Amino acid sequence: MESINEVISLSSEILLENMKSEEYQQDLIIAIFYKYLSNKIEKENNKKLFKYNINFQEAFDDENNEFYGKKIKEESLKELGYFIKPENLYTNIITNKNILLKMDNAIKEIEFQDKKLSNLFTDINFQNLEINEETFKEVLKSIDSINFKDNDQFNDLMKSLMKKSYTPPEISLLLSKIVYMKNKILNNVYDAACGSCSTLLKLKENQEVINYYGQEFDKTNYTIGIINLIMHDILPKNIHIYHEDSTISQRQLPLMDTIVSHPPFLKKWAASKELLKEKRFRNYKKLPPKSKADFAFIETMIFNLKKDGIMAVAIPQGVLFRANAEKEIRKNFILNNYIDCVIGLPEKIFYKNIPTCIIVFKKNRDKNEDILFIDASQYYEKSNSLNNLRNSDIDRIVETYRNKEEIEKYSHLASTQEILNNDYNLNIKLYVNTYQQKDKIDVSETLEEINKIEKKIKSLNAEQKLLIDQIINYPNN
Helix, strand or coil, rough: EECHHHHHHHHHHHHHCCHHHHHHHHHHHHHHCCCCCCCCHHHHHHHHCCCCHCCCCCHHHHHHHHHHHHHHHHHHHHHHCCCCCCHHHHHHHHCCHHHHHHHHHHHHEEECCCHHCCCCCCCCEEEEEEEEHHHHHCCCCCHHCCCCCCCCHHHHHHHHHHHCCCCCCHHHHHHHHHHHCCCCCEEEEEEEECCCHHHHHHHCCCCCCCCEEEECCHHHHHHHHHHHHHHHHCHHEEEEECCCCCCCCCCCCCCEEEEECCCCCCCCCCEEEEEEHHHHHCCCCCCCCCCCCHHHHHHHHHEEEEEEEEEEEEHHHHHHCCCCCHHHHHHHHCCCEEEEEEEECCCCCCCCCEEEEEEECCCCCCCCEEEEEEECCCECCCCCCEEEEEEEHHHHHHHHHCCCCCCCEEEEECCCCHHHHHHCCCHHHCCCCCCCCCCCCCCCHHHHHHHHHHHHHHHHHHHHHHHHHHHCCCCCC
16 A cells, blocks of 8 residues: 555656646546545445445345445435445446546546535546546556545645645644634634635644635636545535635625635736625725735635634735725724734745735724734745745744734734824834844944054065065075
8 A cells, every 4th residue: 555645656757758747637636536535435334334244335236235225325425425336436447448437427426415516526537638548547556556544645645736826734724823712613614715725624623613615716726625625524514615706706605703815816806896886895995906806805704704703814915015995995904903913924935935924804803902013034944945934933923923922023012003103004014123233333443453454464475575585595406
């Protein structure tokens, strides 16, 4: 049995000889996902059927189907959230003669408890891949050798394949720690640009989460996001991910306990004036510019935040100080007392090397409560590709935020009046002074030192001249 990483490496080598990486990424992920579902349903049902001296596949034989098969299907849909026919198990598919056709049909025949997932794989067509069947069969066989020891291996798969569209794990971890609420069950969590749902999934490491809500415009990321949730044991009935652009699609959602997000930076969007009629945008009077949807994502999410909820968003620092419509929106947030904390992040944390911050929002802040500014830009581990936040860096940010602590050259509590004096500019440098004053130069002492050095040079030059003269005038033997 092999790890996911070993299989990725082998499969990528085989596939790259025949097609570009972006052409096979989703298909490789879906094949691994189907292998996981197949393994799980067979393994879980074999445990149940052991005492009856039959296995999952035998339960659907003619003589057993009426008594065992129907019950197993019903329980699988209820407890696992899906059902796969025995003949469609992964190990049976890869021994089939028409393997690509069989794979296409089997994936589309998965029965989900939640009917809205029925169309999840309608676009999958392994037969249309520009690769011959024998080559792809080799890849599918390598996938059959995967040992699913823990679900986090799937995170490694997505990180290696999705790269630039994948939120760095330490950022997801930081967001989840910032919004942590002790002893609270999160009924509803949300991300308006959920991608692979890796950021949402970090929440379940510290708190119990019931329902996962998200919107994602990219079809591949949407599919992978649902796959990721299911592979982390989230039942389909608790998955509410929609394939749409949240900035222009108004969806009726329940109010959220917690929101975490890393929207696509500086994304263009269709800022139609008609959107100003919607409640989420109406109070801000102006729409964000068409060239930058950053505030459109924020407005959409804060509209869906509970009164006692908390929201943390990784966003370009430009939202802190850009003018015109964005200034008016920012001013509205400040006057409504929604902004709780602004955190400056190090450079090269994301593939798009844009100065980035995290903004924390709450709707139940005390009147006249100060806004905390943290400049964490100098605390990180350097790397050739992306810089990394270390655990100590994350812990320092989180502790400073929780304690609302002022630390020299690191954090500052700014009053509304102080922000008003800066014309609603939230540029972190205006509030946290990280300037390191250099030691003053004693001019007279420096001149004296220069004088000593010049005398020494003069003395050495004289000695050098004397030695040269002695060598030149030395008598020949």
